[in-house]
Amino acid sequence: MAKLVFKTDFCKGCGLCVDACPKKLIRLSPDKINMKGHHPAEITDQEACVGCAFCAQMCPDCVIKVER
Amino acid sequence: MVVFDKPHALADVPLHYCPGCTHGIVHRLVAEVLDELGIEGKAIGVAPVGCSVMAYDYFNCDMIEAAHGRAPAVATGVKRADPDEHIVFTYQGDGDLASIGMAETVHAAARNENITIIFINNAIYGMTGGQMAPTSLPNQVTQTSPYGRDVKACGFPIRVCELLSELDGPEYLERVTVNNVKNIRNAKKAIKKAFQNQIDKKGFSLIEVLSSCPTNWGMTPQKALEWIDEKMIPYYPLGVYKDRSAKEEK
Numbered sequence: 627m628a629k630l631v632f633k634t635d636f637c638k639g640c641g642l643c644v645d646a647c648p649k650k651l652i653r654l655s656p657d658k659i660n661m662k663g664h665h666p667a668e669i670t671d672q673e674a675c676v677g678c679a680f681c682a683q684m685c686p687d688c689v690i691k692v693e694r
Numbered sequence: 695m696v697v698f699d700k701p702h703a704l705a706d707v708p709l710h711y712c713p714g715c716t717h718g719i720v721h722r723l724v725a726e727v728l729d730e731l732g733i734e735g736k737a738i739g740v741a742p743v744g745c746s747v748m749a750y751d752y753f754n755c756d757m758i759e760a761a762h763g764r765a766p767a768v769a770t771g772v773k774r775a776d777p778d779e780h781i782v783f784t785y786q787g788d789g790d791l792a793s794i795g796m797a798e799t800v801h802a803a804a805r806n807e808n809i810t811i812i813f814i815n816n817a818i819y820g821m822t823g824g825q826m827a828p829t830s831l832p833n834q835v836t837q838t839s840p841y842g843r844d845v846k847a848c849g850f851p852i853r854v855c856e857l858l859s860e861l862d863g864p865e866y867l868e869r870v871t872v873n874n875v876k877n878i879r880n881a882k883k884a885i886k887k888a889f890q891n892q893i894d895k896k897g898f899s900l901i902e903v904l905s906s907c908p909t910n911w912g913m914t915p916q917k918a919l920e921w922i923d924e925k926m927i928p929y930y931p932l933g934v935y936k937d938r939s940a941k942e943e944k
C-alpha cells in the first residue's frame with residue numbers, strides 16, 4: 627500500500643496536487659490552517675492511493691513524500 | 695520504499711515563490727539531475743536577478759549571484775578558470791536572459807562556452823511586479839501594456855531558442871514546459887542532457903522552460919498552467935532546436 631507524508635508547513639495551498647491526482651484523492655483541508663496561513667493539502671483516502679506520485683511531481687514546493 | 699521525495703541537492707527550506715509558481719518545479723528538476731549525475735559536490739550555479747534571485751539559498755551546491763543579465767559571463771569565467779573540475783550552470787528569467795542580458799546570452803552561445811543554462815520563460819518580469827518582457831505575447835496585458843502588447847509600438851516577442859539556433863556555436867537548444875506530469879518528465883530529460891553535454895565537454899546547452907507566473911498573469915495556478923497550453927505553446931513551440939552532436943553523427 628502507498629503512503630503519503632505531507633510536509634504540511636511548506637504547503638502553499640495552491641491545489642496543483644489536487645488536480646494532478648488521477649483518483650481525486652487530495653483536497654485542501656477545509657478546517658486546518660498551517661504556519662503560512664494556508665489550508666494545506668491532505669489525502670482523503672490513503673487506502674485508495676496507488677502511489678503514482680503525480681501529486682508530488684506537480685507540487686512546486688516538494689511537500690509530498692511518497693512511499694510504496 | 696520511498697518512490698518520491700525532495701532531492702538532496704535542493705535545500706530543505708521553504709521557497710519564497712508564490713503559491714503554484716512553477717519556478718519551484720524547475721528548481722526540483724535541476725536538483726534531481728544534480729543528484730542523479732552525482733555532481734552536487736562539483737556544481738557551481740549562478741543565480742540571476744529576478745524572482746529566482748534567491749536560488750543561491752535553495753541549491754545545496756556552491757552558488758554565485760550575478761548582476762542582472764550577467765550570469766553567462768560569470769559562468770564563463772568560472773568554467774574557464776577550472777574547466778575540468780566544475781560543472782557550471784545558470785538559472786535565469788526572461789527579463790534577465792533575453793532583455794538586459796541578451797548580449798551575454800548570444801555571445802556565450804556563439805563562443806560555445808561549455809556551460810548549462812536553465813532559462814525560465816514566463817513572458818513577464820515577475821519580481822518587479824509584472825512589467826512587459828521581451829517574451830510577453832502580442833496583446834498580452836501587463837503592468838506596462840495595460841491595453842495588451844501592441845507589436846507596432848513594442849515590437850514582437852523574442853523566441854530565444856530559434857534565435858540562437860541560427861548561430862554555429864551552441865551545442866544544444868531545447869524548449870520544454872512543466873505544466874503537467876508528462877511535460878515535467880520531458881523537461882527533466884532535457885535538463886539532464888544539458889548537464890551531461892557539459893560533462894562530455896560538448897559545449898553550450900540551453901533549456902528554455904515555459905513557466906507560469908500566476909500572480910502577475912492574474913490567474914489561479916491551475917488557469918496559468920492552461921494558459922501555457924493555450925497561449926504560450928502556440929507562439930513558443932516545444933522541441934529540440936539544435937543538437938549538433940546528433941546531427942554530426944548522422
Ligand SMILES: Cc1ncc(C[n+]2csc(CCOP(=O)(O)OP(=O)(O)O)c2C)c(N)n1
Pocket residue numbers: 743744745746762786787788789790791794814816818819820821822827
Ligand atoms: C541593473 C538592473 N536593472 C533593473 C533591475 C530591476 N529588475 C529586477 S528583476 C527584473 C526582471 C525580472 O524578470 P525576469 O528575469 O523575467 O525574472 P522573473 O522574476 O520573471 O522570474 C528587473 C528589470 C535590476 N535589479 N537591476
Ligand code: SF4
Pocket residue numbers: 628630646647648649650651652669674675676677678679680681682692
Ligand atoms: S500518489 Fe497518485 S493516487 Fe496517490 S494521492 Fe498522489 S496522485 Fe493520487
Ligand code: SF4
Pocket residue numbers: 636637638639640641642643644666667684685686687688689690714
Ligand atoms: S501542490 Fe504542494 S503546495 Fe500546492 S497544495 Fe499541493 S502540497 Fe500544497
Ligand code: SF4
Pocket residue numbers: 710711712715716717745816820821906907908909910
Ligand atoms: S511573481 Fe510570478 S514568477 Fe515570481 S514567484 Fe510569483 S508567480 Fe512566480
Ligand SMILES: [Mg+2]
Pocket residue numbers: 744787788789814815816817818819820827
Ligand atoms: Mg520572467
